[in-house]
Amino acid sequence: MPSKKRKDTKKTTDESSAAKESPFVSYEKLVETIDVLKKWTLLDDKQKSDKKELFKDTADCVVSLQVNYKKTPLNKSTYIFAISLPNHWRHESSDFETCLIVKDVNKTPLSDRDLDLTETKNHYRELLSKDNSDQLVSEILPMRELRNEYKIFESKEKLCKAFNVFLCDRRLLHNKFDYLPMFLGKSFWINDKKVPLPIDLTSTSLKSVLESKLNQTHLYLSGKGDMSSVNIGLLKQSTDKLAENLMAVNILLLKEFGNNIRSLSVKTEKSISITYFLDCGFISDIQMVRKSADNKPLEDEFSHFVDSNIQVFKNGNIRVVPKQDVDLDKSEKIDEIESKWLSMTRKRDNKKKNKRKRLSAHKPNKRRKIVKKSVEQKSD
Template identity: 25%
Template sequence: MAAINSGDNQSNRIIPQKTIRKAVISLLKWKKKQISDQESPISGDIDDHIYLLLTLKKIPQKDFTKTPKKITLPHSLITSPETSRSCLIIDDRPKPNSQKLTFDFTDKKIKSLGIPITKILKLSKLKADYRSFESKVELFNSFDVFLADQRVINMLPEILGKVFYKKKKKIPVPVDLRRDGDWKEEIEMGFCCSLLWLSNGTCSVVKVGKFDGMKVEEIVDNVVAAVDGVVEVVPKKWVGVKSFHLKFFDSLALPIYQIDQKDEDMVTDQVKD
C-alpha cells in the first residue's frame, strides 16, 4: 500500500502526490516510446487517454450502477471547447407550466451566453432520426463530446446503444438545463469533467488525462481530483476501495494505491480523522 502522508485533503493523506507523479511520468515515457517505435504521429483513431482504474472490495449494488457519476477535473480533457465539435441533447418532451425546451429557446440562450456548442439535438429528433446502427455510428463520429439534459440521461443507453456505451466512450455528460438554471456554469463544468460508470463487477475506469496536449502536473492534479470525486460516490467511500491504478488503454496498470487486510484498519483510522 502507498504510504500515508499529511496533506490538505483526504486523497493526499492516503496517496502521496509523488506516487501519482511517478506513475504518470512512467506512463508518458512508455507512450512516447510506443509512438516513436511506430514511426508515425498519434492519430485520432488512437486512444491516448490515461485512465484511473478503480477496484472495489465488493460488487456494488445496482442502485450505484444505473447512471454515470460526474467527476469534476481541474484541467479539461478537451483541448479547446471553443474549437471542439460538441453536441447538446435537450429534453423537448412536453412539461407542466410550459417548461418544454424548444430548439429556438435553447439556441438563443446558448448564443447569448457565448457557450461553444456545435449542434443542438432534440430528444425527439434523436429518437426519430438515429434508429439504425449506421446512423448512430455517424453521430458518434461527428462530435468530440456530447452533453445531455440530466432529465433524459437514463433514457440514452437504450436510444444510443452499444456504439456509445459498450466501450464507455463519448457517453453524454449530464447537465442541468432547467430554464432558470445557470447554463453557462453547468456546460462549462460539463466540458471539465469525466464520467465514472460503475460496472456490474468490482472494476471501473474514469478518464483523467491525455498524452497529447497535457502537462505532467495537469494530469497529476486531475488524478488527485478524480480520486477525491470517485471516493465520494462509491459505496462506503475509502473503506470500500481496494485499489487505484493508472494506465493507458493498451498499457500495463501502474498501482498508486493498494490495500491488503493488514492495512485496512490503518486506512479506516485515517479516514475517520
C-alpha cells in the same frame, strides 16, 4: 530579520503541501506515476517506428484510471459518479465536440420538415448566444430529428462516436416516461458510456452551468464486476495537470469506497497499466451494507375521515390506516365510507401476502432434486 523570513517560507511550503494532499499516495507519487507513463510511451514509440509520426497519435491518447475493488460494489443498476476536474482536457483538444439534445419548439410538427428543425435549432442558438455560451455547444439535435433519423442501432453508434460529450434538456431525462434513455440504449449506456448530461436551460447563468458539466468526468458503476475505469485527461497535457486531475478522482474514491479499493493503475489505450497503489488487505474485512430504499410513507389526517389517517407512498399508492392514538369504544362505530376504505386496504394487503406465500410454495427446491438424482444413480 532573516529568521522571520525563514519562518514565512516554511509557512508557505507547508500551505502548498497541505493544499496538495492526496489520498492513498502522496502528490509526488502521482507526478512520478505520470512521468513513468509518458516515458514508457516514448520508449515504445522509438522501438516501433518513427517517433514524430506516432507521438502525434499517442499524445492525443486518453489517460484513464483503472480501479480494482476488493468486493463488487452493491448497486442494482448503473450508477454514475460525476467528478469535476481542475484541468479538463477539452481546453487542449482541437476536436472536442459537444451535442445538445433539446425539445421541439413546435408541439405539432410542421408540414415542411426542414423548416420545423431549423426553427428549433435557431431558437436554442439564440438562447445560448444571449449568455455567450454558443461556442460551448457544437451541434443542437432536436428530439424529432433524433427519433426519425437515428432509429437503427448502427446510426446510433455513429452518432455516439461523432461527439465527445452529450448534453440534454433535463426535462427529457427527469420525467416518468424515461423515453430518451430507452431510445439511446446500449451504445450510449454500455459501449461508449456517453449518457447525456441533464442541463437546466431556463437557468439565468447558463454559461456557468454548461462549463461545470463539461469540466466533469464520469465513473460508471454497473455492479457486475470488480473493476471500473474513469478518464482523467490526455497524454499531451502537462504532468502537473494530469496529477491534479488524478488527485481529484482519488478524493472521490476514498470518500465513496474507502478500504474497498484493491489497486489503482494509470494507463492509455496502447500502454501497459502502471500501478501506483495496492492494498493487500483481506476481503473478509470489508463489510458492505446495501442501502435500503426509503419506502416510508407520509402519513397525515384527512378531513373526511375522523378516526383514520391517510398514508401516501412514493410510488403513488394510498392507504387508509386507523389512528393509533384513538381508542374506540364498542358502542362507537366508524363511518360507513371510512370503514369501506379500511376494509379495501386490508383486503389488498392480504392479497399481497397470500401471493407471496403461493410464489414461495411453488419454487422448486434444487437441493432436493440433486439428492434424488444421486439416490437414483446409486440404485442403478
